[in-house]
Amino acid sequence: xxxxxxxxxxxxxxxxxxxxxxxxxxxxxxxxxxxxxxxxxxxxxxxxxxxxxxxxxxxxxxxxxxxxxxxxxxxxxxxxxxxxxxxxxxxxxxxxxxxxxxxxxxxxxxxxxxxxxxxxxxxxxxxxxxxxxxxxxxxxxxxxxxxxxxxxxxxxxxxxxxxxxxxxxxxxxxxxxxxxxxxxxxxxxxxxxxxxxxxxxxxxxxxxxxxxxxxxxxxxxxxxxxxxxxxxxxxxxxxxxxxxxxxxxxxxxxxxxxxxxxxxxxxxxxxxxxxxxxxxxxxxxxxxxxxxxxxxxxxxxxxxxxxxxxxxxxxxxxxxxxxxxxxxxxxxxxxxxxxxxxxxxxxxxxxxxxxxx
Amino acid sequence: xxxxxxxxxxxxxxxxxxxxxxxxxxxxxxxxxxxxxxxxxxxxxxxxxxxxxxxxxxxxxxxxxxxxxxxxxxxxxxxxxxxxxxxxxxxxxxxxxxxxxxxxxxxxxxxxxxxxxxxxxxxxxxxxxxxxxxxxxxxxxxxxxxxxxxxxxxxxxxxxxxxxxxxxxxxxxxxxxxxxxxxxxxxxxxxxxxxxxxxxxxxxxxxxxxxxxxxxxxxxxxxxxxxxxxxxxxxxxxxxxxxxxxxxxxxxxxxxxxxxxxxxxxxxxxxxxxxxxxxxxxxxxxxxxxxxxxxxxxxxxxxxxxxxxxxxxxxxxxxxxxxxxxxxxxxxxxxxxxxxxxxxxxxxxxxxxxxxxxxxxxxxxxxxxxxxxxxxxxxxxxxxxxxxxxxxxxxxxxxxxxxxxxxxxxxxxxxxxxxxxxxxxxxxxxxxxxxxxxxxxxxxxxxxxxxxxxxxxxxxxxxxxxxxxxxxxxxxxxxxxxxxxxxxxxxxxxxxxxxxxxxxxxxxxxxxxxxxxxxxxxxxxxxxxxxxxxxxxxxxxxxxxxxxxxxxxxxxxxxxxxxxxxxxxxxxxxxxxxxxxxxxx
Numbered sequence: 001x002x003x004x005x006x007x008x009x010x011x012x013x014x015x016x017x018x019x020x021x022x023x024x025x026x027x028x029x030x031x032x033x034x035x036x037x038x039x040x041x042x043x044x045x046x047x048x049x050x051x052x053x054x055x056x057x058x059x060x061x062x063x064x065x066x067x068x069x070x071x072x073x074x075x076x077x078x079x080x081x082x083x084x085x086x087x088x089x090x091x092x093x094x095x096x097x098x099x100x101x102x103x104x105x106x107x108x109x110x111x112x113x114x115x116x117x118x119x120x121x122x123x124x125x126x127x128x129x130x131x132x133x134x135x136x137x138x139x140x141x142x143x144x145x146x147x148x149x150x151x152x153x154x155x156x157x158x159x160x161x162x163x164x165x166x167x168x169x170x171x172x173x174x175x176x177x178x179x180x181x182x183x184x185x186x187x188x189x190x191x192x193x194x195x196x197x198x199x200x201x202x203x204x205x206x207x208x209x210x211x212x213x214x215x216x217x218x219x220x221x222x223x224x225x226x227x228x229x230x231x232x233x234x235x236x237x238x239x240x241x242x243x244x245x246x247x248x249x250x251x252x253x254x255x256x257x258x259x260x261x262x263x264x265x266x267x268x269x270x271x272x273x274x275x276x277x278x279x280x281x282x283x284x285x286x287x288x289x290x291x292x293x294x295x296x297x298x299x300x301x302x303x304x305x306x307x308x309x310x311x312x313x314x315x316x317x318x319x320x321x322x323x324x325x326x327x328x329x330x331x332x333x334x335x336x337x338x339x340x341x342x343x344x345x346x347x348x349x350x351x352x353x354x355x356x357x
Numbered sequence: 358x359x360x361x362x363x364x365x366x367x368x369x370x371x372x373x374x375x376x377x378x379x380x381x382x383x384x385x386x387x388x389x390x391x392x393x394x395x396x397x398x399x400x401x402x403x404x405x406x407x408x409x410x411x412x413x414x415x416x417x418x419x420x421x422x423x424x425x426x427x428x429x430x431x432x433x434x435x436x437x438x439x440x441x442x443x444x445x446x447x448x449x450x451x452x453x454x455x456x457x458x459x460x461x462x463x464x465x466x467x468x469x470x471x472x473x474x475x476x477x478x479x480x481x482x483x484x485x486x487x488x489x490x491x492x493x494x495x496x497x498x499x500x501x502x503x504x505x506x507x508x509x510x511x512x513x514x515x516x517x518x519x520x521x522x523x524x525x526x527x528x529x530x531x532x533x534x535x536x537x538x539x540x541x542x543x544x545x546x547x548x549x550x551x552x553x554x555x556x557x558x559x560x561x562x563x564x565x566x567x568x569x570x571x572x573x574x575x576x577x578x579x580x581x582x583x584x585x586x587x588x589x590x591x592x593x594x595x596x597x598x599x600x601x602x603x604x605x606x607x608x609x610x611x612x613x614x615x616x617x618x619x620x621x622x623x624x625x626x627x628x629x630x631x632x633x634x635x636x637x638x639x640x641x642x643x644x645x646x647x648x649x650x651x652x653x654x655x656x657x658x659x660x661x662x663x664x665x666x667x668x669x670x671x672x673x674x675x676x677x678x679x680x681x682x683x684x685x686x687x688x689x690x691x692x693x694x695x696x697x698x699x700x701x702x703x704x705x706x707x708x709x710x711x712x713x714x715x716x717x718x719x720x721x722x723x724x725x726x727x728x729x730x731x732x733x734x735x736x737x738x739x740x741x742x743x744x745x746x747x748x749x750x751x752x753x754x755x756x757x758x759x760x761x762x763x764x765x766x767x768x769x770x771x772x773x774x775x776x777x778x779x780x781x782x783x784x785x786x787x788x789x790x791x792x793x794x795x796x797x798x799x800x801x802x803x804x805x806x807x808x809x810x811x812x813x814x815x816x817x818x819x820x821x822x823x824x825x826x827x828x829x830x831x832x833x834x835x836x837x838x839x840x841x842x843x844x845x846x847x848x849x850x851x852x853x854x855x856x857x858x859x860x861x862x863x864x865x866x867x868x869x870x871x872x873x874x875x876x877x878x879x880x881x882x883x884x885x886x887x888x889x890x891x892x893x894x895x896x897x898x899x900x901x902x903x904x905x906x907x908x909x910x911x912x913x914x915x916x917x918x919x920x921x922x923x924x925x926x927x928x929x930x931x932x933x934x935x936x937x938x939x940x941x942x
Contacts (some may be wrong), residue, residue: 149851207934214926239535239536240535255707261906261910285562297921299919304929309932313934
């Protein structure tokens with residue numbers, strides 16, 4: 001199973017693709033809003049085409065870069081990398097875990113993501129507003145291709161981010177485990193993006209996001225723990241040399257002085273015990289748990305728990321402050337609208353600006 | 358060197374020594390420098406300031422006195438006379454912690470015994486695996502009544518051995534260590550013949566020579582062959598055999614062969630002979646290791662010494678097929694059968710150990726012989742000999758069978774002190790445990806080969822038999838020094854009550870003085886308890902077994918981890934769902 005489907009790679013692709021689809025949906029909604037049926041249908045079509053072209057090209061370039069990185073790694077770099085495999089796996093694992101942890105929270109605030117992009121895009125367009133009259137808006141080159149450049153650049157940025165994450169998380173995984181995970185991740189991400197755009201049921205969508213975020217954090221916790229484990233394993237291999245590699249899952253494959261538990265089976269590194277590999281990439285399972293790996297796992301969750309409780313507390317107190325003011329702010333009204341009427345609400349603030357401009 | 362010169366000469370000249378002599382050797386063991394392979398000059402354990410150490414050469418029936426003085430300064434020592442039965446003199450056998458206490462630096466110890474068996478033997482330290490540091494030499498017992506005495510003109514001793522550049526105590530510390538969990542044995546740095554390399558052996562055309570070949574190595578078995586000369590085996594480990602032709606021998610550590618080689622009639626060329634270490638034993642063969650050591654049968658000093666020829670493959674002689682010259686029949690009625698299953702495994706200090714029936718040998722506090730002598734009628738109770746000595750108590754006169762199953766993918770030469778045993782069965786490799794229903798005793802040879810050190814094949818088995826007619830405490834162990842250190846040792850306690858009759862009150866004062874010098878108790882059970890012999894508290898034991906699965910702390914850790922994950926997921930879920938609530942408020 002881990003040979004054909006890298007769970008962590010799937011989640012990263014999913015996360016990055018979701019962000020990309022939100023950008024696209026914000027842009028499409030924006031076009032729909034500003035260039036409604038009263039506007040020129042041909043111009044609108046052209047701009048929509050530009051958006052998709054930008055997205056497509058961005059994705060294509062990212063895929064090329066990703067394939068290049070992976071190919072380089074699995075051909076030229078593999079042997080030189082293998083000598084210090086555990087150090088790389090450990091360092092990248094911990095790094096990837098931290099990145100996933102930080103970006104994972106944003107998944108739960110998908111409306112905030114939408115708001116973020118809405119504001120960003122609006123700002124970009126607004127800059128042009130101030131310089132040019134409305135009628136001549138799409139006449140210069142920059143204007144003409146804004147609807148191409150915007151998604152292209154953002155997709156490229158998100159995509160390269162994804163490639164780097166995948167490289168970090170996926171180091172040490174067999175090359176065969178990438179394609180399916182990448183395709184599924186992109187597919188699910190795009191699907192969620194479409195659902196958001198189409199204004200699917202808010203609650204069920206949120207449930208889906210919560211479930212997948214929980215998985216994402218389980219993966220990250222496992223990655224963190226496994227990263228620490230890999231660094232310890234590196235020290236062990238240095239000490240025990242050939243012996244450690246030779247021993248498989250039996251005695252000698254681990255440093256008994258640091259062990260919290262060990263079972264002579266169920267090793268995620270054994271190709272025969274495929275199921276344990278999934279268990280490993282999902283939850284960081286090790287058949288030889290060390291003090292380092294167990295403590296780091298628990299510490300990770302402690303930090304995540306404290307972090308989310310703190311964020312929840314801050315949001316509640318912010319809401320309390322707002323409601324005590326009894327004056328709905330700009331952003332809260334935006335929230336309300338987007339929750340109620342999706343299609344119109346997506347680009348509300350931008351539309352408002354335009355009217356005023 | 359104060360060897361009794363007359364007897365030395367008499368022995369060497371093969372004169373029929375009708376009168377039994379007293380042969381005295383004064384051995385002052387100290388460190389000297391040597392560079393036998395030309396690769397590394399290192400301190401070695403020499404005798405009387407010299408290395409190689411002198412051979413002990415006696416005639417059957419001689420009384421041998423070896424006055425050992427330990428001048429090493431930093432290591433204790435002992436001497437074992439490998440293959441000698443020591444009938445009636447078990448306390449002169451030499452293994453430390455078994456029949457004597459170690460001889461500390463500055464102390465002396467006298468070995469005094471009568472040799473009543475002919476053949477090719479050797480002597481070596483039997484303390485802390487130290488003989489590969491150099492304290493090893495041939496022990497030749499000439500026999501005026503040899504059945505083969507008319508078959509040869511001269512005799513030549515050849516010793517083969519592996520050679521290490523590092524000290525054994527340092528290598529052992531690295532071997533039994535958490536940093537070597539697979540138990541990979543240190544690989545020799547080179548090999549030696551007669552403690553040197555490129556040895557020239559002067560040969561006269563037409564003569565027949567008796568080559569006494571000894572593997573004095575620590576680890577490696579040696580393939581030995583003489584180019585263009587065929588061998589006729591006439592002795593293994595002190596047992597005369599019917600002359601049997603062989604082209605190549607496989608000599609495991611501590612084994613000996615005597616072979617007859619008839620020189621060619623011409624002096625046209627010199628011929629190489631080769632000892633080649635069995636590299637199957639080595640975990641990793643280091644780059645640049647030369648497994649071979651070469652010597653030459655030199656017919657003419659002026660001729661070239663040819664490089665040995667390449668051989669296509671090793672096809673050694675199978676010693677199982679040898680027939681003892683005395684035609685001693687198989688012990689077909691077994692009184693006492695012992696099954697030993699050996700394996701390698703790790704203990705909870707992370708190091709790799711060797712086990713007989715899941716017990717790794719740890720030297721008891723009291724040398725086992727002294728336990729026998731101080732426990733009266735309780736000496737027949739195996740329990741008093743401790744938890745880690747693999748004790749086997751034998752009754753007087755019974756025929757004993759040891760079935761040894763090798764549950765390890767390595768080759769192991771097993772040696773029994775005090776006896777030459779009948780080799781009634783040896784399986785091929787990978788045969789697994791011995792199964793009497795597949796190989797019944799009716800299929801055993803009627804006149805089995807006898808020897809004192811026998812190779813068991815990887816994952817195979819051997820069956821050996823002997824009569825318990827030699828009271829004593831005799832070790833049964835793998836003769837790979839690494840495995841002695843890692844505990845592949847059993848203690849055979851043969852006729853303890855008979856042994857008491859022989860030796861009670863007869864342990865020399867200097868033996869006991871060495872114990873006193875090292876503060877080693879000389880009475881009581883394995884733990885030194887003289888009151889309650891079944892109370893083994895305080896005995897020497899091995900590190901603990903590694904738990905098979907989850908222990909309490911593992912379960913606690915797993916529960917905490919799972920709990921942490923669940924709480925974390927719950928917190929994330931609550932935070933995540935609060936967005937929906939916020940939207941709908």
